[in-house]
Amino acid sequence: MKQRVKAYHDTEFINSKDARALRILAEYLEPKARFEAHGLDDTIVFYGSARTKPESKYYEAARELAFRLTQWSKGLESEERRFVVATGGGPGIMEAANRGASEAKGLTAGIGISIPKEQTDNAYITRGLSFHFHYFFMRKFWFAYLAKAMIAFPGGFGTLDELFETLTLVQTGKMKKPMPMILFGTDYWNEVINLEAMVRHGTISPEDVNLFYRTDSVDEAYDWLVKQLTEHALGKPGAML
Numbered sequence: 001m002k003q004r005v006k007a008y009h010d011t012e013f014i015n016s017k018d019a020r021a022l023r024i025l026a027e028y029l030e031p032k033a034r035f036e037a038h039g040l041d042d043t044i045v046f047y048g049s050a051r052t053k054p055e056s057k058y059y060e061a062a063r064e065l066a067f068r069l070t071q072w073s074k075g076l077e078s079e080e081r082r083f084v085v086a087t088g089g090g091p092g093i094m095e096a097a098n099r100g101a102s103e104a105k106g107l108t109a110g111i112g113i114s115i116p117k118e119q120t121d122n123a124y125i126t127r128g129l130s131f132h133f134h135y136f137f138m139r140k141f142w143f144a145y146l147a148k149a150m151i152a153f154p155g156g157f158g159t160l161d162e163l164f165e166t167l168t169l170v171q172t173g174k175m176k177k178p179m180p181m182i183l184f185g186t187d188y189w190n191e192v193i194n195l196e197a198m199v200r201h202g203t204i205s206p207e208d209v210n211l212f213y214r215t216d217s218v219d220e221a222y223d224w225l226v227k228q229l230t231e232h233a234l235g236k237p238g239a240m241l
Contacts, residue, residue: 048093
């Protein structure tokens with residue numbers, strides 16, 4: 001007699017194409033429960049290359065900026081945990097930002113993805129805030145939904161993908177909340193992304209080049225972000241796309 005198995009215990013079914021909607025929903029509901037359990041409503045997202053080496057200038061800049069932003073956030077009068085540093089959870093810039101936040105004794109999240117060339121979590125993510133997604137679009141949803149600011153350090157295809165998706169949401173008005181964005185590393189970004197050429201060719205509007213702030217300075221990045229978050233995010237908990 002064949003053993004009876006409930007549908008949600010049937011791994012063959014759960015992993016089938018017929019159950020894809022359930023897997024997508026699980027990648028919404030399970031992270032949601034954990035974020036709520038930690039009281040986490042607001043993040044500052046750090047993007048950047050996994051190939052950035054420890055002690056390099058961009059690694060140390062990301063580490064220091066995450067440290068200072070976490071210290072500032074912990075010093076706010078609100079009892080809520082606000083402005084938690086979140087990254088993709090891997091090495092390089094991601095490790096640097098998680099490390100800086102951890103060294104400031106703050107919460108810090110790693111929102112990872114399962115890919116063929118598997119990368120392990122860095123050692124600085126807060127216990128219970130390490131996430132592993134199968135679907136890129138669900139991972140990017142959680143990056144965008146909780147974020148109150150984004151900082152892009154030099155990176156590759158993944159960084160560009162995440163950056164331009166957010167820029168598109170802001171440009172088209174699909175993202176209703178203010179979204180301060182920094183491009184850190186002006187030489188890199190000026191060479192890799194020629195937005196002025198897009199303006200000349202008429203594919204974007206002249207004002208679109210002002211959707212983010214460019215800098216090479218941790219001090220400038222910190223001061224600008226604190227000003228933006230104070231004006232647009234403090235006292236407005238919760239997320240809105």
